[in-house]
Amino acid sequence: MNSMSTSPTPASVPTPADRWWVLLLLAGSMAATRYHHFSDVLHLADTSWAVFFLAGLWLRARWVFPALLGLALGIDLISVVQDGAAMNACFTPAYPGLLLAYGALWLAGRAAQRALDTGLVQILNRLGWATIGTLAAFALSNLTFWAFSGHFGALGLLDYADRVMPYLGRYIQSTLGYVLIGLAVAHLGTLRLRAPANPAPFRQG
Structure with missing residues (x-):
């Protein structure tokens, strides 16, 4: 049996047609929230971390x-063009560390x-792996930024960790929140696909 033709469930991979919609939705959410001019207006946190996990x-x-990765880089470059020096600090020799975090x-x-x-159990499994991914991404992005950005001079790693650790909870909260929304939307889509196209009329006995 070809798994590409089966209806998607929360445990399975979407069908080929659905994958394009999933990709468009993920990419669209990142485009809408990554560049702060849009996210500030919408009062939304950046979805990028959840996008790469999903x-x-x-x-x-x-x-x-x-x-x-190319989309994220393109959005960042646009932000530099639009905001100039305000965003130049993001593009340092440490920038590849952010790509490792997405990986x-x-x-x-x-x-x-x-x-x-x-x-x-499946939902908890998904959230558990999302938490692990978020912790790894936070460590990779911050460690490389401290080591290679050139912004911290003689600041020690432990002192730097003390500065950034208060932000970890916010990253976990936003990433898991978006992952939960994605899983909920996927589940609702599964229920819709499982519903009969022409339900039998109700007959009173």
């Missing part, structure tokens, strides 16, 4: 990951995809 979870094609989230999504659990 893409790893749902999208098998290997080209999706570099495509999303950690992508791999966490791939790992979560392999789980065969169902129901609540």
Whole structure:
């Protein structure tokens, strides 16, 4: 049996047609929230970390990951053009560390995809891997920024960690929140696909 033709469930990979919609929705959410001019107006946190996790979870094609990396880089470059010096601090020799962080989230999504659990256990599994991916991404992005950005001079790693650790909770909260929204939307889509197209009329006995 060809798994590409089966109706998607929360535990499975979307069908080929659905994957394009998933990719468009993920990319659109990142485009809408990554550049602060849009996210500030919408009062939304950046979805990028959740996007890379969910893409790893749902999208098998290997080209999706570099495509999303290219989108993130393109948005950042546009922000530099628009905001100039205000955003130049983001583009340092440490910038590849951010790409490594996205890779950690992508791999966490791939790992979560392999789980065969169902129901609540599956949701907890997804959230657990999302948390692991977020912790790894936070460590990679901040460690490389401290080591290679050139902004911190003689500031020691422990002192730098004391400065950035208060932000960890916010990253976990926003990433898991968006992941939960994505899982809920996927579940609702599954229920819609499972509903009969022409339900039988109600007959009173």
